[in-house]
Amino acid sequence: MDPARAAALHATLGRMGPPPAEGQALPPFWHHIHFWAPQPPEALGRDGHPRVGQGLIPELGLPQRMWAGGRLEFHHPLVLGTPAERISVLEAVSEKQGRSGRLGFVTLRHEFRQEGRLCLVEWQDLVYREPVQARRAGPPPPQAPRDEVTRIERAFDAVTLFRYSALTFNGHRIHYDADYCREVEGYPGLVVHGPLLAQMLIDLASREAGPLAAFRFRATAPLFAGERVAFCRAADGGLWARGPDGRLCMTAEAVTAA
Template identity: 45%
Template sequence: MQATDALDMDSLRSWIGRTEEVSELLTSTLVERLYATLDREGPVTEGAEAPLLIHHCLCQPAVPTSALGPDGHPPRGGFLPPVPLPRRMWAGSAINFHSAPRIGEQVTRRSIIDDVTLKEGRSGRLCFVTVSHQVYAGGREVLHERQDIVYRDVPPADTRPRASPSPAPTGAAQREIRPTPELLFRYSALTFNGHRIHYDYPYATGEEGYPGLVVQGPLQAMLLAQYAEELRGCAPARFSFRSLSPIFGEAQFTLNAREEDGATALWTAGAGGPIAMEARAEW
């Protein structure tokens, strides 16, 4: 059902400047489980550098199961403003890396709401919430991330034919990924993300109208960042990503990369589909 009430933007914008600080120990167990989830191998000893974007698995809110909404999300309000639009997604991020967190360090994330804005899109209203995160490990700042979260109406039913989007190009480097239900479930577990579209097939298809389980945007971003690091042989200094269209589980998708003006342009795409997520890594 599409939300019809007017958004009280004055109230929502009163969340600008709100802060939150959360800490968590970066354990070898978490790193080992992340490597297992991604079918990778890496060091898991005390003091070893943790893989790129592992901070997305840390310092997540521990909301009681009984308090979750019907979609599996925590209740609206708290640190993030209570935007009364039914769909929420991570639209993109821009990250500056300073150093890598190490196994055994205490990781602290300090967050602040930078902005809350309303736009009108083809599918209805879009409310953007911009959050800045400073992440510290062992007392030093390891990264800064600007995160864009978008809330939107349920798209109206529309039977008018639309032109098919152009298929994504093939990268100079490419890798195939099969997003099995096990992969999506494990990643959701590592990030303590209860959103049911990633692991509950009847809910994703019957309640939200998707053709299958939805591949997490941050999972795609992690795969692209680590792919860029592998291709260059070292971690980037900056990494940004933006979600453009969804990818659904079971069918294979690809990680793609090409060199572009001294940086690496990256993207994901399903078979014959458009670019799903675009990213850029800079050194």
């Protein structure tokens, strides 16, 4: 667990003060900058992700990938400077016909251990879709609540998205290739990483309520580079990310440690 990576993410997120050092706990959700599984160029798909059908994720004939959500259970902090391991399992695969076309759903479960102790369990929910030319128009995104008691606003530029992609070894071209976004995936601009939005909501929940025992999030609409987003927390602890036009980009729930 290299402290230099944590220092780089600390700077990328614009955090104040010194970064976490060797022997200290890794902040929640920062494990995404570790446990890389690099693939050579010939093992990548057109979108920059590892090609499906050669590892845990089967080939579904659906080329466009989205990280739709996830949940986490925090058992013990991961400690910087200490060896750690990740064990990954394909937990579920299903398909259905949605309003915009055929969809494939994949759930991965990851368990993270240090010195034989379970520290973290994460479930990742991925959605695979048809090419944009084959899809029908889906419903408009829902509108976000406006009854928050805490709100933090921020915009993410192309440099931040590039640095976050580099730190997480995420080659998905929707985060750094604007031409690919428009011409292939049908987005108007660079897409902000779903886990980056989740990171901001985890940080908000931790600051407001203290250490977390569990966290769950679901993406509902994309956010694009340069757009100002509001990260919100309600009086009952509910969390969401609201886009500049009021659209709901992500919802989340946090459970604090006893």
